[in-house]
Amino acid sequence: MGRSAYFLTSVASANPRRSPNRPRTTVGASSSSSSSSSPSSPSSSSPSSSGEGSSCSGARPCAFGSRRLSIVLTGVLAPRRSTTARVGVPDGRVHRHPRVVVFTPPRPRPRLGWSVASRRPLAFRGGDRLRESPMRFSPLADSRLEILNLLDLPVWITDPDAVRIVWANRAAVALWRAEDVRELVNRDLAPSPTIRATLQQLRERVQTGERFGSERTIYPKGEAVRVHMSFKAFPLPDGRGGLLVEATPIRDAFDPEVVRAAEAVRYAPLVVTTHALDGSLLQANTLARTTFGNAFSFAGIFAEPAEGARVLAHVAGGEPFFEDVEVVTTEGTRWFSVAARPIPDAVTGKPGILVSAHDMTARIEAERAKDDLVSVVSHELRTPLTAIRGAIGLVVGGVAGKDPALQAELLQMASENVQRLGRLVDDLLDVRKLAAGSISLKLANVDLADVVQGAVELYAPAARAKEIVVETDVPAGMPVFVDPQRIQQVVLNFLSNAIKHSPAGEVVRVHARSIAEGFRVEVGDRGPGVPEAFRDKIFRRFSQADASSTRSIGGTGLGLYIAKTIVVMHGGRLGYENGKAGGAVFFFEMPARATD
Known part of the structure; x- marks a missing residue:
C-alpha cells in the first residue's frame, strides 16, 4: 500500500474567455508507491468544463473565483518524498514535472498551502470549501508565522510602540473574541501610557535574550481573561522590535481579590517594588521599571551610594524609612519621597523590603x-x-x-x-x-544698529560709573523684522550682566553681524566667566552663580531667563561661550524676519 502525497496539476481551462494555451491549476493525489502515473488514471483529470460553482470531490476539479483553482484532498501525507506533477496541454498529452509543492501538516489539523498564482496563504479541511487564512488581513506577511496557525495555543505579535496586535493565529483570534484577524488588528485596545511603557519594558527585556513569563489579565470585548504569557522578540517589517506572545488561559479558580490587587499595583501611578534583605530586586511594577530600568537594587537607586547603604541597613534591621531623597533615574537625578518597610516575602516567607515612592521633583x-x-x-x-x-x-x-x-x-x-x-x-x-504666555510680539521693520545702539546708550551711565568702556561693532543698514523693544531688552540684559561681572576699567564689546540664518549679536566681557557648576542652570529663573546672602554682585537672576524666552519667541536661540582670554561671550541668533 503506498501512501499518498499532495501535488499540483495544471489542466487546460474550459473557460472560453481564457487562452486555450493557458493552464489552470488543480490539486491532486498521486500514489507514492510508483514514480509515474498512467495517463488514463482517474487522477490525471483531463480537461473539464466544470463551472465556477463545482464541488471538490475525488479527482474532479473544482473552480474557485476567477483563478479556477481546483482541489483534490485524499490520503495521508507522505514524509518528504519527491513526486511528480502532471501537466495537461491542449493536445491531450500529459507531461511530468519534477517541481512540486509538498504539504506535511498532521491530521486532523488544518492543512496549509500557498496559492501558486497569488502567493496568499490558504487553509482548508477535508472536503470543506476553500477559505483564506487570517494572515491575508495581517500587515505581517512572514512565512515563518504560517505554522503557528496549526497550534491550539494562542499566539500573537504586538507592536509595543503602537500598542496594537499586528498578527494573530486562529487560537488567539478566538481568545480575543474577534471575528477574524482583520477585526483584531484594527481593534482599539485603549492604549494608555502605562500599557505602552509595560510593552516597551517587555521588549527591552526580551531583546537582551531574557526568557520569562508572567500571569496577566486581558480584556477581550470587556471580559476579563486571566492568562499566563511568555514573551519572545520578533522583528517587525520596519526593523523595530515586536513582541511575540504565547498565552495559556488559566482555567483554575483564582482569588478575585488577589488578581485585583495585583493589577492595581501593576498599573498604579506609584513606584512599588519588593526586595530581598540584600537589596536585590524581587518584583517591580510598570512605573518602577520605567523610572529605574529593568535591573536595579534598592541601595543602587540612591544618588549617594553611602546613603543607600545606610538606608538599606536601617530597613534590613527592622526599622521603616520615610524621607525625601535624591535618586538616579533613567532621566537623570530626581527627588523622590521614598517609603521603605520590612515585610515577609509573600512567596518564600523570608524577610524582605517593600518600597513605595513617588516623584517630588516638581514640588x-x-x-x-x-x-x-x-x-x-x-x-x-x-x-x-x-x-x-x-x-x-x-x-x-x-x-x-x-x-x-x-x-x-x-x-x-x-x-x-x-x-x-x-x-x-x-x-x-x-x-x-x-x-x-500672555506676552505677544509687536513686530516691525527696523535697523538692527538702531536697536543695539539704543541699548548701549541706556547703559552708558552704569558703564561710566565703573569706568568701563563699551565698544560697539554693529554695521548700519541691517534691516530686521523683530519686536524692537523686546530685542533691546535682550541686549540690555546682556550689557547689565557684562558690566556687573567685569572689573573696573575693563572693556565690554558689542558685536553684530549677518549670518546665513539671519543675524547674530554678541556681548563679551572680561569677567570671571561662567562657573562649571552653574552652566546647566544659567538660564533658569532666579539662578545666581553665588546665591548666598553675602554675594558681592546683585541681580535677581531673571535677566538671562527673560532674554532666552524672548529670543525663542522670535524663533532664535541663545547661548554663551567662555572667552579664550577670560570672561564670557553671550550671544543670540535669530532669523532676520521673525514670525509671531
Whole structure:
C-alpha cells in the first residue's frame, strides 16, 4: 500500500474567455508507491468544463473565483518524498514535472498551502470549501508565522510602540473574541501610557535574550481573561522590535481579590517594588521599571551610594524609612519621597523590603523657586530702598544744608535707585506674563544698529560709573523684522550682566553681524566667566552663580531667563561661550524676519 502525497496539476481551462494555451491549476493525489502515473488514471483529470460553482470531490476539479483553482484532498501525507506533477496541454498529452509543492501538516489539523498564482496563504479541511487564512488581513506577511496557525495555543505579535496586535493565529483570534484577524488588528485596545511603557519594558527585556513569563489579565470585548504569557522578540517589517506572545488561559479558580490587587499595583501611578534583605530586586511594577530600568537594587537607586547603604541597613534591621531623597533615574537625578518597610516575602516567607515612592521633583523645585524668589526679591528690594531712604533722610534732615550740588547728588542717588526698583518690578511682571504666555510680539521693520545702539546708550551711565568702556561693532543698514523693544531688552540684559561681572576699567564689546540664518549679536566681557557648576542652570529663573546672602554682585537672576524666552519667541536661540582670554561671550541668533 503506498501512501499518498499532495501535488499540483495544471489542466487546460474550459473557460472560453481564457487562452486555450493557458493552464489552470488543480490539486491532486498521486500514489507514492510508483514514480509515474498512467495517463488514463482517474487522477490525471483531463480537461473539464466544470463551472465556477463545482464541488471538490475525488479527482474532479473544482473552480474557485476567477483563478479556477481546483482541489483534490485524499490520503495521508507522505514524509518528504519527491513526486511528480502532471501537466495537461491542449493536445491531450500529459507531461511530468519534477517541481512540486509538498504539504506535511498532521491530521486532523488544518492543512496549509500557498496559492501558486497569488502567493496568499490558504487553509482548508477535508472536503470543506476553500477559505483564506487570517494572515491575508495581517500587515505581517512572514512565512515563518504560517505554522503557528496549526497550534491550539494562542499566539500573537504586538507592536509595543503602537500598542496594537499586528498578527494573530486562529487560537488567539478566538481568545480575543474577534471575528477574524482583520477585526483584531484594527481593534482599539485603549492604549494608555502605562500599557505602552509595560510593552516597551517587555521588549527591552526580551531583546537582551531574557526568557520569562508572567500571569496577566486581558480584556477581550470587556471580559476579563486571566492568562499566563511568555514573551519572545520578533522583528517587525520596519526593523523595530515586536513582541511575540504565547498565552495559556488559566482555567483554575483564582482569588478575585488577589488578581485585583495585583493589577492595581501593576498599573498604579506609584513606584512599588519588593526586595530581598540584600537589596536585590524581587518584583517591580510598570512605573518602577520605567523610572529605574529593568535591573536595579534598592541601595543602587540612591544618588549617594553611602546613603543607600545606610538606608538599606536601617530597613534590613527592622526599622521603616520615610524621607525625601535624591535618586538616579533613567532621566537623570530626581527627588523622590521614598517609603521603605520590612515585610515577609509573600512567596518564600523570608524577610524582605517593600518600597513605595513617588516623584517630588516638581514640588521641591517649586518650593526652592519660592524660597529663591523671597531671598532675591528681599535682597534686591532692600538695597535700593536703603539708598533711597538714606538720601531722602539726609535732604529732609538738613544735613545737605543749602548746598545745591550736594542736594542734587543725593536726589540723583534716590532717582537711580527708584529706577532700579522699577526694573525689578518690570522683570517680575515679565516673568509672570511669560509663564502665562500672555506676552505677544509687536513686530516691525527696523535697523538692527538702531536697536543695539539704543541699548548701549541706556547703559552708558552704569558703564561710566565703573569706568568701563563699551565698544560697539554693529554695521548700519541691517534691516530686521523683530519686536524692537523686546530685542533691546535682550541686549540690555546682556550689557547689565557684562558690566556687573567685569572689573573696573575693563572693556565690554558689542558685536553684530549677518549670518546665513539671519543675524547674530554678541556681548563679551572680561569677567570671571561662567562657573562649571552653574552652566546647566544659567538660564533658569532666579539662578545666581553665588546665591548666598553675602554675594558681592546683585541681580535677581531673571535677566538671562527673560532674554532666552524672548529670543525663542522670535524663533532664535541663545547661548554663551567662555572667552579664550577670560570672561564670557553671550550671544543670540535669530532669523532676520521673525514670525509671531
